[in-house]
Amino acid sequence: MNIGEVAERSGIPPKTIRYYEDIGLVRPQRSGNGYRAFRETDLHKLAFLGRARALGFSIEDCRNLLSLYEDETRESAQVKAIAEEHLSAIDDKIAQLQEMRETLSHLVEACRGDHRPDCPILKDLSGDLKNIR
């Protein structure tokens, strides 16, 4: 398979696939003309990467997950540890965003949004704490 077909079938853009090769996540062979020649296992790996990335795993996590995937002697505890750590990072991020959301939505509600310059959002950002919060 050439890169275009693999991109199509894995849902990962060619540029990204080349990048993944650069950083050693996949190692496709080469045809005589210099084109990358992907096997089914490469496609499989890329699809794996696509799903792991969609779950928000970092590239380094993906690298580790892939190597665990290929290691018959892995312990599922190793996989679970990576996943749990990532899960808790996600939870942290959600909490942080919800805190922003909370503050910001109050400010937005308090702002009339008309032609006048008076604005509680700017007031809050400027450090004036006499605000709806």
Next chain:
Amino acid sequence: MNIGEVAERSGIPPKTIRYYEDIGLVRPQRSGNGYRAFRETDLHKLAFLGRARALGFSIEDCRNLLSLYEDETRESAQVKAIAEEHLSAIDDKIAQLQEMRETLSHLVEACRGDHRPDCPILKDLSGDLKNIR
């Protein structure tokens, strides 16, 4: 004020303050010895930036918010528009993270996490859909 004191009082690291000068967010004067000389208004601006960044506004948003802040003829509608757009971006991000969280937490629960290699997380990533989901 030198950069150290401003950093202290604004809560923004010196490196970041220099970066903000680089990209034109603040324009401190200079002392005879080449040191940056910050006025109270610079400090105020940096604190404004710190709070806006803490609410997740991009640097470009911050630039616009600052210039609205300094514009006596602004309309609060302009500020509100920026804030609302940002708020909806935050909502999108939260939704996306919660979807990840949903999938991932089911997978983590389903994984025994012991010494055996069998792992529903890897199974899911490998594209096997016969899974708890």
Next chain:
DNA sequence: TATAGGGCTTCCAGTCACTGGAAGCTCAAG
């Protein structure tokens, strides 16, 4: 007065995970 230290300066490089673009080779169709 020499020196030690801490603070300040600039500049360059690295982060993360791509993404865009340019220049040029290969291949299949007409």
Next chain:
DNA sequence: CTTGAGCTTCCAGTGACTGGAAGCCCTATA
């Protein structure tokens, strides 16, 4: 034989910093 799509490599840019090196400036102490 040309056209156009697909492939190659390499370089640069994204966002918002952050780390580090090399070197100047200032103050305090021995």
